[in-house]
Amino acid sequence: MATRDNKTEQHIIDTAMRVFFSEGRLNATTQDIADAAGVNRTLIHYYFRSRDQLFDAVFECARLTALAESNNILSEPIPFRKKIEKFVESFLNRLKTYPYLEMSITTAFNEMKEEKDAAFMNGRSRMKEFLKEIQHEMDKGNIRKTKPVHFMINLFSLLVYPFIVRPLNMQLFGLTEQEYEKIVNERKKVIMDLIFGQ
Amino acid sequence: MATRDNKTEQHIIDTAMRVFFSEGRLNATTQDIADAAGVNRTLIHYYFRSRDQLFDAVFECARLTALAESNNILSEPIPFRKKIEKFVESFLNRLKTYPYLEMSITTAFNEMKEEKDAAFMNGRSRMKEFLKEIQHEMDKGNIRKTKPVHFMINLFSLLVYPFIVRPLNMQLFGLTEQEYEKIVNERKKVIMDLIFGQ
């Protein structure tokens, strides 16, 4: 009896993650993904039945990746500034691997046929509680006063955007690959300075 | 002799702009676009020959839209802060119509076959000169000191990102359409406060 192993299945998911969220090619064909994974395209159907179900599997993976990273840190019992610093660091780290993750999820949202829609992103986020914590820090005068939601939106914006428009920015600012890489590596300090008012 | 008019042609471009950059459905089919425009799909081929060339026409339109808006303002001879304020305002305004423009351009970059590549975005940007102006303001101590490129990246990030992840943010923060709309309308003040240190 051949022992059931899911290493090919996982390898296909990993590759699809890479194609979708690292390279940003959200409409890659099953053939593209099979090629990237170095497997026969039929295997995608063998393991996932259809392209849609591969998508589901990959996006489930993405959801876990995106949630795990933030939720844990946001609920750690450490000082606020330290917490944000860890969050920024971990987020930037993930962005280096999957720069297009948020963008892909949004795009996928847009193209969904309304069926499962909000089925995604139901993994009990710690956001509500953390927004209260932000409010508390504002009351104490430790950070600029505004709606806590804006604080988070600012943070996410400053983190994610430079990654998803990398090619555009390189053009606009006339930067080489290496130069942009350097800029990206400076983001942590820049963001912390901006958020906490230097 | 039937007078040549390009109103259908323009209507198709306008519709494609809407589908791509307002709805964010970058891989809409020619049928999708024809339906949205209320015309026969064959007309797309009559006017643009192929899907690719429709793309080119639309992206040329997008380039002009994106460039015109910023270049003019960035080279106006008005005080720095006033200039940024006008820029933010105009940018937010355009984002309300075409929230997915930057994202689509980036995605298109990613999926390009390397041929024309950088042919896009060659419309002589005023960015170089404006970066110098930013540096000048930093020297005068009017804004936080950092590399001017970061100043611009911060600005673009804070402006664009909330629009392109709108559905995701609504989920994450548990906001309704109306509530998010309200948040978006507060962005101008929030961004100006943050950029100019309250």
Added chain:
DNA sequence: ATAATGTCTAACAAAATTGTCAAACAAAGG
């Protein structure tokens, strides 16, 4: 060895998308 089970592949079928063409139609000039 062989039976059983899971993995993989090639060939084929089906569906979706894009592209072509001939002809119908409309407007304007002669």
Added chain:
DNA sequence: CCTTTGTTTGACAATTTTGTTAGACATTAT
């Protein structure tokens, strides 16, 4: 009215992408 020119359409062809199936192959238990 007829011609000319530009526009629009439906029917069809080509291409691309997805999905299915039957069988080959590999591993392991009996």
